[in-house]
Amino acid sequence: MDNQLKNLNKSLNRLMSTEERFTEKQKQNIRTTIAKKRSKRFVFVFSHWKPILRTAVCLFLFIGVARVAIDHFSTESLSSSESGGNENTTLRSAEDHNGDSGSVGPNKTMPALGEEGQNDTEDRPQKDDFSIAEKSDADQQTISGPLLPIDERLESVYEQLKTNKDQQTLIGLEPFEVMQIYYHAEQQEDHETKYVMYFHDPAGSMPSKQVYLDEITQDPTLRENTVMKLQQIQETEAFNQVIQETPQNRKEAYITWGETLENTKHFRLVFDESKGVWTVSWPPSQ
């Protein structure tokens, strides 16, 4: 049987048909079907050019509108952040960004106060930040460090603030001194006092005290970042302080430090006119 199976090819072919089954006619049918299939694509494009064109125009317009809307939104978001509250910035991101100038965020270029367009790739909101520093009436001064530890006078103010939780305890203090107390509180892990020091802009999105404390205590990486940040800040010898009026007629102070442009960090404060004190902007730094 094996030999017969080996001859299966011949015997089956003989059984099935001795004629050629795949003829020229078959080939022609295939060629015609392929040609029809090919022409159908062009026919579709030519016969449906109007809806195709309409869809393309609509898509183009939609993308254009979306782009403009995104640009507009990001600009608004930035101006909101300048006025003491950034609606899109969470507590965690703010804390993560503290002392980390390499991180991404709308206020990334704040450290570049007093210095112009360092990088062409930087986006528009960052340029808006520069505009504050570019104003000629800026009150600028260099302050010698170290930031920490604080002296007895500031220590006494901190203790009072810790007890009475009243921002007016800070009356008469310079922006840099407020920053010193803020970082001292951070060093003590006294988050409640830090919370008291923030500028509570009614238009801003300062989280509630409970949310703030919950988030800050539940993230172990925040603590690690803070320790590193405090270590860096203690090694800093000179700080640059700029007091500036914003286009919204609000007095703001920027304290910057860092050896190189890339390493520059900043801390932002807002003058609360209703209380007559310098308060820490939310978020204070990036």
Added chain:
Amino acid sequence: MEEYQPKNRSKIQIDNVIGRYPKDEIIEIMMDQFGEKLTRLAYTYVKDWGKAEDIVQETFVACYTKLDTFRGESSVKTWIYRITINRCHDYKRTWSFRNLQFTDKISRWMKGETHTPEADLIAKDESEALAKQVLTLPLKYREVLLLYYFEELSIQEISLMLLTNESTVKTRLHRGRQLLKELISSERSIGDGQST
């Protein structure tokens, strides 16, 4: 690199010209090299020349449309055979094919006929009797026997075409041969009984 030059298509190594020759020319080469074989292969599945020709036509059109996506992971031969076999399987699964088989059997029974389309292939000698029996085997054994003996493909090629393991192909070949032996011996015993 080999550039396109029209020449005797049956001698061209199809795997070497994919992507270099125009699509139309590649289909022409495929038709010359595989057209007849595929039609006969399809016939062994569907046992209807008209349907076998339709299946092969669909296969070549599918090859044309999918040629751009052919990545050369298998040979062109394996690819085109697999498309044909899949289409044959699809056809055999259709309601129209099953219905046709059923009505065909009923009408033959009503007429008192006992022969099947396979019986139309009248055996002239023992080899043809064997070939006839092969066509009556269940599909899963028949297809491996046909691909192995009729199409003279290797076990590996068959496993690629049917997307099964080589061991499965070997098992089916073995089982198919056994069934064939049983069929032939039972036919012989019937023949011997009739002659005595």
